[in-house]
Amino acid sequence: MTRTTGQAAPFELVLVSRELIKGQQSTKDYNINLNLDDQLASQSNLKELKPEEWSNQQPDKDDYHKPDRSTRNHSLTGFSSFGSHNSNEFATFIQGKDAYLSNHRLKELCEEDVRSFAEQSDHIEGFMLTTPSSNAFGGFAASFLETVRDDFIKHPIFTTSIISNSHDWKRPDTERSIQQRLLNDALTLQSLEELSSIIMPIQPPSSWDDHPKWTRFLRDDVPKRDTYSQILTTHLQSANSELREVDGLNSVTSQLNWRGDNKIAHLEGASPLLPPEHLEGPQGVQILKDSFKDFSVFPSSHGRKKKTARSGDPELRKPFAQYSIVRGYEDEELQRLGTVLEGTTALVEPLSVWVALPDPYPVLPSALPIYRSLIPTGRPLVIAPPPNPDPLSPAGLFGLPDPLFPTASTYFVQPRSVPILTTLSTSPSARFWLSHLSLGVKELVRVRSPFLWEYENGEYGIGRDGINECRERLETLADNYAEAHGTGRESGSESDGLDEDEHFPEEESDLDI
Numbered sequence: 001m002t003r004t005t006g007q008a009a010p011f012e013l014v015l016v017s018r019e020l021i022k023g024q025q026s027t028k029d030y031n032i033n034l035n036l037d038d039q040l041a042s043q044s045n046l047k048e049l050k051p052e053e054w055s056n057q058q059p060d061k062d063d064y065h066k067p068d069r070s071t072r073n074h075s076l077t078g079f080s081s082f083g084s085h086n087s088n089e090f091a092t093f094i095q096g097k098d099a100y101l102s103n104h105r106l107k108e109l110c111e112e113d114v115r116s117f118a119e120q121s122d123h124i125e126g127f128m129l130t131t132p133s134s135n136a137f138g139g140f141a142a143s144f145l146e147t148v149r150d151d152f153i154k155h156p157i158f159t160t161s162i163i164s165n166s167h168d169w170k171r172p173d174t175e176r177s178i179q180q181r182l183l184n185d186a187l188t189l190q191s192l193e194e195l196s197s198i199i200m201p202i203q204p205p206s207s208w209d210d211h212p213k214w215t216r217f218l219r220d221d222v223p224k225r226d227t228y229s230q231i232l233t234t235h236l237q238s239a240n241s242e243l244r245e246v247d248g249l250n251s252v253t254s255q256l257n258w259r260g261d262n263k264i265a266h267l268e269g270a271s272p273l274l275p276p277e278h279l280e281g282p283q284g285v286q287i288l289k290d291s292f293k294d295f296s297v298f299p300s301s302h303g304r305k306k307k308t309a310r311s312g313d314p315e316l317r318k319p320f321a322q323y324s325i326v327r328g329y330e331d332e333e334l335q336r337l338g339t340v341l342e343g344t345t346a347l348v349e350p351l352s353v354w355v356a357l358p359d360p361y362p363v364l365p366s367a368l369p370i371y372r373s374l375i376p377t378g379r380p381l382v383i384a385p386p387p388n389p390d391p392l393s394p395a396g397l398f399g400l401p402d403p404l405f406p407t408a409s410t411y412f413v414q415p416r417s418v419p420i421l422t423t424l425s426t427s428p429s430a431r432f433w434l435s436h437l438s439l440g441v442k443e444l445v446r447v448r449s450p451f452l453w454e455y456e457n458g459e460y461g462i463g464r465d466g467i468n469e470c471r472e473r474l475e476t477l478a479d480n481y482a483e484a485h486g487t488g489r490e491s492g493s494e495s496d497g498l499d500e501d502e503h504f505p506e507e508e509s510d511l512d513i
Helices: 061-065 093-101 104-120 137-151 175-195 224-243 248-256 284-290 331-342 394-398 430-446 450-456 463-485 488-492
Strands: 011-021 024-036 071-076 123-132 157-162 198-202 265-270 321-327 352-357 420-426
Touching: 011 104, 011 137, 024 104, 071 104, 093 104, 093 137, 093 175, 093 450, 104 137, 123 137, 123 175, 123 248, 137 157, 137 175, 157 175, 157 248, 175 198, 175 430, 175 450, 175 463, 198 248, 198 265, 224 248, 224 265, 224 321, 224 420, 248 321, 248 420, 284 331, 321 331, 331 352, 430 450, 430 463, 450 463
Parallel strands: 024 071, 123 157, 157 198, 321 352
Antiparallel strands: 011 024, 011 123, 265 420, 321 420
């Protein structure tokens, strides 16, 4: 398996090709990246990992010095980022459609790139698309992917849809922007769900309590959003690496969507994955569950004012299927972990698939120092309890830590790698995101929002009929998930999406950290 290194573009389409390398079947990426002009100088500092850090297959060192013919970089001129406080913000789904369909030169280049990569490929495994959904990139992605799907009807497409809020904006958020983000997310989900084999929404960094159990080994003095982003990147790379294995895209998408009508996936992960000696006993399964972080969590659990009794039903989180990757444990420890791991789900094979890989997730030297209480191998640091303190010492009088006997929580040396558990799943709880969006669109139509004209008019506008078709499609998808769970139309009631005063929800603004 070979991969390019570099910084992530907001929009990326990857053609995954199976090739014979040194007599072994492996895969290679062919990438199309798209940036706005103002994003070229401000890319994420989270870089892709080198291939040898993910695979036992060692690429030739000379490969890194050869011209890269497997990557095409394009720039959308004339636009700035949504929230940049400029007049040319790349804001709406319709703008994105227009940017692709009207820019004939860019459209031809992107389509030619796909054809060229397909011709170079020995065997096309499928495609992986990563795109923002809350701005105009959603419309660009939908139009581009429609062209790809027309030419590659039977190939799997795994889409990661990045949802965003106004946290990093250079201007204040507005009611118009809130409504634009919701409409963008709704229209993008409607379009990409139809075109993709699997679509995996990733919610923006959500606030958490001061000391939730999943942050036990994360430092308190690093900004929470930066910590969240790095942990998210860890599990995205872990999942994407598995999808890039030979036949990975086809097998994983088929297994997750075995029903044929549940394309919306979750990403969850535990970092670090505790060793078996920390998960022994009757509480082991619960300890492991508590260490999970769900990066696709849907609005039912975001602390809205009003919830249905069903929204807390654990059965709603019982997956239809799941695919889990364990990294960093050898056979003997895996045998001890097996019972605990399997205890986290009621599913069995083939609906539940476990993949165990001995190599842990490597922590790059350039990564933020987010971990605490871990030794260099990513295992928990265990320190013997200090002796009974002097009753007259600060420790004895006030319970303060004794500097002569530091605790594990004050150990901040960063590990070289960490064992992790990454899980992809599909479950009935996807209906909450669908209901949230459909009810939001319904409310905008009901109150006759003045901002709907941006989506209804123009050469590529979809009209009021297009807005209503989007709402109806999302409602139908939500009902399908409800029926699969056996709960019926109640799941689509307004309590899933509107607050107790029936106001349009302020999207993700309540999740800013």
